[in-house]
Amino acid sequence: MERLGSQDLPTPAGAAELSAAPEGSRVTVHGAVQRIRRLSWGAFVVLRRHDGLVQCVLQADTDGGAMQRLQEESCVEMAGTIHRASMKDPSIMPRDTEIHVESVRILSEPASPPPVDLTKKILDLHIDTNLDLRPVSLRHPVERARLRIASALEADFRRYLSSRGFTSIRSPKICFAGAEGGANIFRVQYFDRTAFLAQSPQFYKQMAVAFYERVFETGPVFRAEPHQTSRHVNEYTSLDFEMGYISSFRDVMLMEAGLLRSMIETAGRECAYELELLGATLPSVPDSFPCVTLAEAHEIAGAASGRDYSGEPDLGPEEEKLVCEHSSREWGSEFVFVTHYPTSKRPFYTMDDPLTPGFTLSFDLLFRGLEITTGGQRIHDYDMQVAKMQSFGLDPAAFESYLAAHRTGLPPHGGLAIGLERLTARLLDVDNIRLTTMFPRDAKRLTP
RNA sequence: GGUCCGGUAGUUCAAUUUGGUUAGAGCACCGCCCUGUCACGGCGGAAGUUGCGGGUUCGAGUCCCGUCCGGACCGCCA
Numbered sequence: 001m002e003r004l005g006s007q008d009l010p011t012p013a014g015a016a017e018l019s020a021a022p023e024g025s026r027v028t029v030h031g032a033v034q035r036i037r038r039l040s041w042g043a044f045v046v047l048r049r050h051d052g053l054v055q056c057v058l059q060a061d062t063d064g065g066a067m068q069r070l071q072e073e074s075c076v077e078m079a080g081t082i083h084r085a086s087m088k089d090p091s092i093m094p095r096d097t098e099i100h101v102e103s104v105r106i107l108s109e110p111a112s113p114p115p116v117d118l119t120k121k122i123l124d125l126h127i128d129t130n131l132d133l134r135p136v137s138l139r140h141p142v143e144r145a146r147l148r149i150a151s152a153l154e155a156d157f158r159r160y161l162s163s164r165g166f167t168s169i170r171s172p173k174i175c176f177a178g179a180e181g182g183a184n185i186f187r188v189q190y191f192d193r194t195a196f197l198a199q200s201p202q203f204y205k206q207m208a209v210a211f212y213e214r215v216f217e218t219g220p221v222f223r224a225e226p227h228q229t230s231r232h233v234n235e236y237t238s239l240d241f242e243m244g245y246i247s248s249f250r251d252v253m254l255m256e257a258g259l260l261r262s263m264i265e266t267a268g269r270e271c272a273y274e275l276e277l278l279g280a281t282l283p284s285v286p287d288s289f290p291c292v293t294l295a296e297a298h299e300i301a302g303a304a305s306g307r308d309y310s311g312e313p314d315l316g317p318e319e320e321k322l323v324c325e326h327s328s329r330e331w332g333s334e335f336v337f338v339t340h341y342p343t344s345k346r347p348f349y350t351m352d353d354p355l356t357p358g359f360t361l362s363f364d365l366l367f368r369g370l371e372i373t374t375g376g377q378r379i380h381d382y383d384m385q386v387a388k389m390q391s392f393g394l395d396p397a398a399f400e401s402y403l404a405a406h407r408t409g410l411p412p413h414g415g416l417a418i419g420l421e422r423l424t425a426r427l428l429d430v431d432n433i434r435l436t437t438m439f440p441r442d443a444k445r446l447t448p
Numbered sequence: 449g450g451u452c453c454g455g456u457a458g459u460u461c462a463a464u465u466u467g468g469u470u471a472g473a474g475c476a477c478c479g480c481c482c483u484g485u486c487a488c489g490g491c492g493g494a495a496g497u498u499g500c501g502g503g504u505u506c507g508a509g510u511c512c513c514g515u516c517c518g519g520a521c522c523g524c525c526a
Binding site: 035037038039040041042043044046055057072085087088089091092112113114115116117118119120121122124125126127128129133184200221223225226227228229230231232233236237238239314316317364370371372373374417418419420421422423433444 | 458460461477487488489517518523524525
């Protein structure tokens with residue numbers, strides 16, 4: 001019999017620990033060979049590690065000439081001593097420390113050189129080549145840094161809401177029917193029936209409000225729309241929350257303003273290295289966000305462009321940019337809420353505004369020219385929900401399990417969804433959200 | 449679904465406008481050199497069915513037709 005416990009599994013030293021280690025102390029590190037600079041006397045070998053790149057120095061005769069056997073993407077373990085040094089290369093972290101190597105153990109070797117040049121400061125690839133070679137291209141420090149930002153944002157989304165009375169839920173992704181109007185839905189074979197991939201956790205969030213009051217979920221959602229743009233993919237990460245006992249849909253917006261402020265400040269703190277590498281500046285998030293109605297947004301965009309958008313039921317991409325520019329310039333906020341979309345443009349569960357007939361208590365959040373959130377107050381009253389379904393031409397009987405929540409009683413509630421890849425892309429000024437997605441799925445791409 | 453644009457070495461690009469010798473260059477790769485590099489540097493080498501098929505022509509990467517693949521934008525949405 002053998003017993004296994006986590007005390008037997010050491011955690012690799014981080015960049016900060018290497019930096020803090022005293023000069024001359026012994027250390028063993030492992031990693032992949034990111035690049036080798038051979039000189040006559042030896043070589044600089046940069047190892048890619050979990051949280052940075054460390055420079056290792058080998059003499060020509062170190063460990064029997066081990067440097068001659070090294071190649072890019074070999075996985076190695078190196079033992080040596082800590083020395084202080086000054087690195088000019090921002091991708092190297094720690095930047096004040098290098099390891100003078102005494103012994104090298106090669107753990108694995110690649111079968112062939114990488115198909116793209118991972119040693120350069122930037123990975124200069126067509127997006128299509130980049131995506132085709134994702135298992136390789138994401139090894140580049142700049143490429144992998146983007147997803148680290150996304151990881152930090154998601155982690156703080158969960159942390160922030162958990163600390164404010166929200167419960168984490170996991171709703172099914174294989175569903176009996178679709179939730180959202182508009183968006184097409186993927187069909188999947190489910191034994192002898194047809195099922196659907198979830199477009200949103202919407203129904204389940206609302207049901208869960210009845211038992212947890214406040215819930216959130218981060219996970220994939222699926223949209224079967226054949227769009228072909230830099231801001232759409234067919235599977236993306238939705239950061240969802242739903243909160244009960246709201247006094248107004250503005251409570252949801254207030255929660256989001258604090259949430260985003262925390263997420264962005266936390267990412268800025270935890271990912272300073274990645275942000276420097278990416279040359280990105282995170283926005284200062286104001287205490288409060290400007291908020292305009294759709295009609296006001298049309299006026300702002302119209303004044304800027306000279307066109308007349310009034311009466312349009314939604315904001316077009318051009319308008320989103322114009323409104324964001326206006327908000328940034330006039331109101332000092334790169335975030336701007338747009339409210340009161342028409343009933344016809346919002347899903348059937350959206351609460352209508354009793355004061356503005358034909359319009360809803362719903363909002364989008366625009367950031368740097370892109371819609372990153374949709375949210376609003378939901379209908380909690382059973383009769384009102386059934387009536388609205390009927391006015392949308394939907395059969396309430398088809399939504400029996402959903403309506404059971406309303407029939408049994410729901411508090412006033414509302415919520416929202418943030419597109420994680422979109423938020424990350426705009427924060428980093430990345431043009432295409434495929435680059436903030438590890439393995440994107442779009443109409444043309446099902447691999448890797 | 450609509451409108452534009454593109455496809456040349458592993459990769460990023462040039463040569464296409466005006467058809468003309470053996471399709472060039474950077475990086476990666478291979479060899480040699482370089483005592484601290486950091487997008488290291490120097491010298492040399494190898495690397496191509498110009499997406500695919502057909503046509504025009506003495507001659508096609510270049511012009512024409514078809515086809516395949518991809519990109520951008522719009523609609524729609526996060």
